Amino acid sequence: MKILWGYVWQYRYRFLIGVLGLACIDMAVLLMPHFIALAFDALSDGTATRELLRKLCLTMIAIMTAGIFFRFLWRYCFSGVGLKINRDLRQKIFDHLQTMPPEYFDKHRVGDLTAHMTNDVQAVEHSVAFGMLAGADSLVMGGMIIVLMLQENWKLALLVLVPAPIIMIVVRVIGRQIRVLFGKVQESFSAMNERAQEIFAGIMVVKAYGDEPASLESFGKEGKAYVDNSIALVRKWAMMGPLIMVVSNLCMALLLWFGGKRIIMGEMPLGTFTKFYMYLGTMTWPMIAVSEVINHLERGCASAERIQTIIEEESTIKDGTENVKGETLLEVKDLTYKYPGAIKNALENITCHVAEGETLGIVGRTGCGKTTLVDLCMRLYSPPPGTVFLNGKDVAEYKLDELRGVFGYVPQEPFLFSMTIKDNIRFAKPEMDDEEVVYWAKKAFIHDDIMRFNDGYDTWVGERGVTLSGGQKQRIAIARALSLRPRILVLDDALSAVDAETESEILKELGEIRGKSTNIIIAHRLSAVKNADRTIVLDHGKIENIGVHEELKVSSPYYKELFMLQSAVIEDGK
Amino acid sequence: MSHSHKDFDAEDQYKSGFDISYIRRFLGYAAPQKLYIILALVFLALSSATQLITPNIYRKSIDNYLVPLYTFVDSKDEAFVKFPKLAEVAIPAGDATAAVPTSFLEKNKDISDSIKNKGENHYIFKQESYDGTHGFVYGGNWFVPDKEFADIDPALLTKIRGTDITGLKRMFCLFLLVLAVHALADYFHRLTLEIASQRTMYSLRMALFKHLQSLSVSLFNRTPIGKLVTRVTNDIEAINSMLSTVAVQILASAGMFIGSLIIVLYINWKLTLVSLAVLPFCVVITIVFRLIVRKVHRELRRILAKINGVLTEEFSGIKMIQSFNQQKRRREEFAEVNASYYKAGFKNVICMGVFGPILDLIRHFGTALIILYGGICVLDGDLTLGSLMAFITYFGHLCNPLMQISNQITQLQSSLAASERIFTLLDTKNEVAQPELPVIVGKPQGEVEFRNVDFSYIENEQVLKDVSFKIEPGKSIAIVGPTGAGKSSLINLVCRFYDANKGEVLLDGVNVKDWSNEELRKHISIVLQGTFVFSRSIYENIALGDPTITREKAIKAAETVCANQFIEKLPHGYDEVMAERGATLSAGEKQLLCFARALAHDPKILILDEATSNVDPATEHLIQDAIDKLMIGRTSMIVAHRLSTIHKVDEIFVLDDGKIIERGSHAELMAKKGAYYDLYLLQFSRRI
Structure with missing residues (x-):
């Protein structure tokens, strides 16, 4: 959490403006039930006139229109901070990893590192952009509603809000289980992916040895595991929506009973009842959000920690201070x-x-x-x-x-980058001109091969371009090294x-x-x-x-x- | 749905002439899950219905039990004549005044014409309960005006409003019941739907995989493997939403919308029309927004893919980058891509930041309209308070599905695009199609013949030109020549990975096109330059594709090619499961394993394609004996550029520019002092 906060601290002003915008808009949103309740009270005690209704209506529209600006401001600030953090972090990891020795990359799979840089960075972004946004929102909104409800009628408020904490517990507990199951689903999905990758890459061997049935079966096994895991996930995941719905409606049911009884007994005007009804409707989201926010923040913290571990791992190879001088x-x-x-x-x-x-x-x-x-x-x-x-x-x-x-x-x-052949040859010396590139290609006996490609030196290497033979790759790599006159x-x-x-x-x-x-x-x-x-x-x-x-x-x-x-x-x- | 958007990436695109039959075909795969789909639909209907009921319970409670029940109305005399019921339930309070139950008024809206004006609301109780201070008694009834109501003794109230309390309790219980039913129905709807769609996906995925496997090798060489993998994984995933959106969610949203619409129309059609006035704005804005957002998202995805590409390359090539001191330049390049992601992200933020608030505003606008116009209706006595409250809730039910539908249409579009990609692939014909009636050859002798074969991978780039030769059963040949001469193509034709453009390739005098592929390849073992080890156990790797190969046979094969030495050192020996692509083995070890595999299959024809180039010379020496043994009694074709590996073959073909320019034994060719001689001298005279 400290790490996460550290990221945000850099952009604290933006963040603060966001929170202010949020407070304004939340207040505006909460004024709506207030005006609606006013209308209901007036209507039920017979004091309502067309004039009053018109005024109420116009006030509501005016407030909401003003709110649009704050709403934009608020989203802009929070998401913007998230994006900036995303950008900074990704660059930071990149810069750091670049200094790590190859030994580090033997230890860590490239796919894993890339995943860190996308998934973990994104998790941090979300925990800031969404997590903090929704967190602030639900705290401000929920807090205001609770205060308003308590103020209006504290006894009824307490009665009605009894089930509210249950939502949070439900979302937290099931949410955690869901995350575990979701992890499994993703695992089996990537296992399936890898299986297909392997079989397709080796299709010649598969075909030559007639291994199609066994390959199909091995892919099918992964596919089945994926299906099973997905269904296991849904068994839990499908509970979430209905449970939240039940709990939030339970508040409504309690309001109907306790609030209704108070009205029957003449202890409370209908307007209060209406207000509570509206407030509870608005409350559902903050209640869900609070727990979602906790999930997001948790995930963000875990990711931030992982990122921190990566960044803090020092290269085993330290830079020295001397320049190279003298005969080799x-x-x-x-x-x-x-x-x-x-x-x-x-x-x-x-x-x-x-x-x-x-x-x-x-x-x-x-x-x-x-x-x-x-x-x-x-x-x-x-x-x-x-x-x-x-x-x-x-x-x-x-x-x-x-x-x-x-x-x-x-x-x-030889490792060639997915750029043109020309750029691969002058990889170590980007300022090299075409003539020089050709010169070295000739020296490495690759020039004729290159000229045979449609785009010559501008032929793209890799998936998007030509597939080079091992020998061609080696000769390009030789040209690259030679051109440095090492x-x-x-x-x-x-x-x-x-x-x-x-x-x-x-x-x-x-x-x-x-x-x-x-x-x-x-x-x-x-x-x-x-x-x-x-x-x-x-x-x-x-x-x-x-x-x-x-x-x-x-x-x-x-x-x-x-x-x-x-x-x-x-x-x-x- | 619109068919006119043409600004899609290839990945997202579905052609404007989208074939609706894809949906039908997809549903074909879904058909076996009928039961689950029907169940899902039933549960869906139940959960939607229950959701629609809840606001109504509130409404009923308010109108029937909570608010004052009677309204005094001034009514013309004829009203009592016209509506005798009015008189029945009314307690005459004067010449033309009646206390009418509000619920009655609500149900018989046409009465309003006959009513002059509405007075104050009253509660009416039996005269016996009269407390002597509040309200008044008339005609055996106690009338309490709304305002004085709160002052009545609570104990008395509990007694006299007993029926309302009981009614409220009933409603409360009903509410809980409906809630429970809704929750269960919702849960089972999601569960059954997921089961149905997962199973559908599975069968489609398997069908696609099986089909892909049967397609010719050229498809795999033409298409990046990653793309094909995406077809069987992610694309199937995307098409899945076809079932959950087309079949179910759109239905659900539509059902919800229509259900709510009917209810609000029933409550008050004029108010409905007024409140609906904002909906077109919602729809238009949502659609416009979707279009913009989709573009932005596509850009985000594209850049993210680019970032991932850069990263993968960076880390895989780190040794090169560091040894050439290129870190700074690469860092700057990355910063550029990274910044473009940031920019695109900001576009997204602005879109969301503008759209969300506007949509919210429109909804609030609608609510305000309802309050204004609905309030007036209440004033006019056309609407009850409970109805007004329910109306606001139903208004939400009207707006949500509209937005969801537009969301779902986007999803549907991407799943249609996926379905097109998938079914196009499923419709791809095998370029080396199996013969309908394969010739049954029995046990072949292993005679290979090429008759005037022309071949090219890409049009106009001829690789083999009019190649003819014949290899007698059991003889061995070597194919030598410069890179790109067409050596590997000869082999691809024998295995029928490709078909010749012209001429015939025959095995035992039968055109390979007339063999069934399985039968043909059963008699051929091949070892390629790029070794291929699957992530299975060593034994399974050796016995690949042929379950009749026993463990003993596999071990014997491994011993013959000296692979047993490293295998026995593995923790689990022959049961050691290999990492992806055999990553834990060295190149030489993988090659040996492939040799063991070829040997274990005891083929009639043995093909080695540069098979020893990954083995260091000392190991090569070891397996050379094995290869020699392996060749005995088999027709062998060896592609090599190290001439040292081929001196024992019966005949050597020198291939250059798609033609066989020389053939003969080593001694003959050396004596001839032609191309082979040159090649040979080049390789060896300078060598030592």
């Missing part, structure tokens, strides 16, 4: 790294280095820690202090953008989906344009690391061997095996 020298000294929450070390006692103009090769089985090693160098993950050094200083000392600016990274599974180029198995012909062309081109730059090449194919100044062979996170091609061919069992495999066919052919 990347050193890894006795690095042992374990992913947070993992049992086994991903890397153990790694020591290696790559100096200006050198090429470091890394080979090893899938999952042996190759990608981890380069991620740590770029501080995408945080290496333990005193293990990774750039130009003699611990990487942690550098400003993050300086450090990362050193590297041009082509990841194993001091250290990191190719993380970046040619695996490119066919052999193109691979060799690209490697040749790399040799030429990169000249004496520094490269780190992770590869499965030895051709890519054959000419490296140094190649490390990783096995289960440890260095099995380190050396140049000719040495490793002899000394490293794994490298040897790879070499035999990849050269075997040549001998066959010769």
Whole structure:
């Protein structure tokens, strides 16, 4: 609640104006029963004249017309505050998450984070816009009505209002149960969604293996669960309306009995009765609202807390202060790294280095820690202090953008953004002109492919545009990295989906344009690391061997095996 | 309903020539739920009726028991002649004066003509009760004027007004009873309706899913998967409101409106007309507002979807963004989208802020009119006070349904749009339709033949050009060539994921179009580059689609391809249930699992489409033996770009630009020094 209030506090003046507008309009609304009662009294005791009726009628219209302005003001202020908070929060979360390391996103599913940013932010907005609005409304309105009723006839007021608290209890208790059930319905809905997603995405396999009946059945199971949960929800939810109706009408019934008896006994004029009747009609909403408001505020608080937890979680990667200076020298000294929450070390006692103009090769089985090693160098993950050094200083000392600016990274599974191919290539350097984009695309041997698309470089990537093959994606990612002219180029198995012909062309081109730059090449194919100044062979996170091609061919069992495999066919052919 | 709005997004759109038959078809799916729907309607009628009764109970109570019961009227003599009943119930108080029960006056409005003017209200009791101070006695009755009434001794009052109290008590009980009936009817109405619509949705959803599953692969490649998923989930949800709005709620609102209208007309038709004068304004404003709001909402939805898209991309690509130091730019871009949402949100606020108050004002205007004109009617004796009070309540019952109906029409429109999307999809014909009378082949030998096959995915972009070849049963071939040469298309045609534009694809001499798809695919096992692991157990993943594959057979298959090593390390071994898309397995492990799957199905024809590209060379070496074993006795087609994986095949096809430009064994092709030779040298000479 404190957090929520903190959000509102920023916009307190707007909020205050809203409350004032609200008070005005509530008063106006409450004057209506008063005038109606006046009319009824006058009519029943015979003092009414046409003139009086006309006056009453005009006064009512005048008041309501004036009220329209306050009503608008009030909604505008409250909803506006909600929207502003929504905007601020969303941006705040976004800004924060952007600084979080990839490790954080391994831990949290992207879908969940997105859901937080939409659902939780929206819940906060609603709790402010609706919750606080309706809360203020029902408090002011309900309070006024109760005061008026007490003033009019306190005994009758107390009698008639007996069932009112029941509404709140009903709405609270059932509301809570409904929320639990609703959560289940949503869960089963998304389970159904996921099932369909999975089956449709794998439709080729489903069809090839004739799995249609089983797939249908598994989808049907989720569908059935959804139906069951929905009906369970309705069993409770359908009670809400009738119960509220019963309770609010119970007040009316009590009024009929106790109020009626008073009239019969001549203790009370009909006008009071009418007023009570009108007030009770107006009371129903605040009674429902109070409990709704509590629900909304609760939800908003829970969401605000979740948001706060997200925002307050500090990045494990702190920014440093140093700028990168001097000749490139990347050193890894006795690095042992374990992913947070993992049992086994991903890397153990790694020591290696790559100096200006050198090429470091890394080979090893899938999952042996190759990608981890380069991620740590770029501080995408945080290496333990005193293990990774750039130009003699611990990487942690550098400003993050300086450090990362050193590297041009082509990841194993290239990630392209849903923008044009051109924008993807110049992603890291948006100021690049078309000519330069084409230049680098040619260097990465993707230019011809791009020209084959109808829109060329302006072809949109992703769902709205073309689907690129793995090899095409990899080459675009290479063009993107190359265009930065990075001091250290990191190719993380970046040619695996490119066919052999193109691979060799690209490697040749790399040799030429990169000249004496520094490269780190992770590869499965030895051709890519054959000419490296140094190649490390990783096995289960440890260095099995380190050396140049000719040495490793002899000394490293794994490298040897790879070499035999990849050269075997040549001998066959010769 | 209007058919003229054309400013819809594709998603919300239903064409102007909307086919009413969709509703009929939808109702077809709802038909099995007849019982529940009828029950829902009955409960609905009951709850509406009871809701209509309650104000009337109030009215009766006021008129009959609460207010002074008799009015003195000056009446012409002929009134007594014309209305003998008047004389009967009246107590003559003078020559032409009568105390007439107010309820009698109310029921016989035409009497008012004969009545000159109305006097003061009186209570009339038996003379025996006379307390000697208040009112007067006349003709055996005690008349108490309204004003003096409160001064009478309460004990005496309780006695003399006993009947009114009993009457009031009766009304009170009746009120409670009606309330209980209403609540129950309302509850069961909602419940039965939900059961009916949930079950209808379920059957429609299953029908759609089944249909989609039967459609050709090309649909799935053409359409974003998310869209298809939306059809079977959200769209069905939207169409559901067809049942709850069309069948029920609109009926309910209409019933409520008409019921209230009849009652108010019965109470006083002139007052009804006066109060109804404001309704057209309500309707017009509501309609205008809906149109505006819908536009605003659509914009909000669109922007929200965009925000979600940006977010998803941001988080999935965080490594790229951070490694390229693009946070600031992305932040600014996000701030822009975020601000546009804020702006659209404000439009919405203003709409709501203007519309709500105006509508309220109109209603209050109506109430004021009722007070004014109704008050005059009361003055004129045309209306009782209780009726006036009931009238105000019924006026609310008149306004609410009108607004609800306009709400429901919007909902109906979106469910009609959804129904169009759904039924269009249901009507989509399978592009690779099953033959009506499939040829029964028995156990095939596994001979694959292409005869002059042309093929394209998109018109005018020919992928295969006049391809002909034949693979003898049990032989293996490899297909090599540059990306985009049409390698995978050959496979798509054999599995009949697509149909050839020209020419024939034959299995055992029978055109694949004459096979039933199930039968055809039963004999083919395929392993794709993009591995696909379902969120089921390992065993179920291996036995996919074929319940006859025993656990033993699955384990044996896994062992053959060395998948058993990682499977046995899983906490539940073969019963380990996979995460979505097998997220917990590495790419290589997933690939091995797919190999085990292919092997377990013991196919006549084995197809590997770049199947080893995700496996690192050392593992590849392991499974290469398995593949070799797997190929024995089966017709095999292997698409590969790593030539090292294919040297053992019987024949190699070199595909380029949709044509087979070379074919032969490895040795033959090498000797020929053609395209294959070039490709081969390129790949290996530089490699080591």
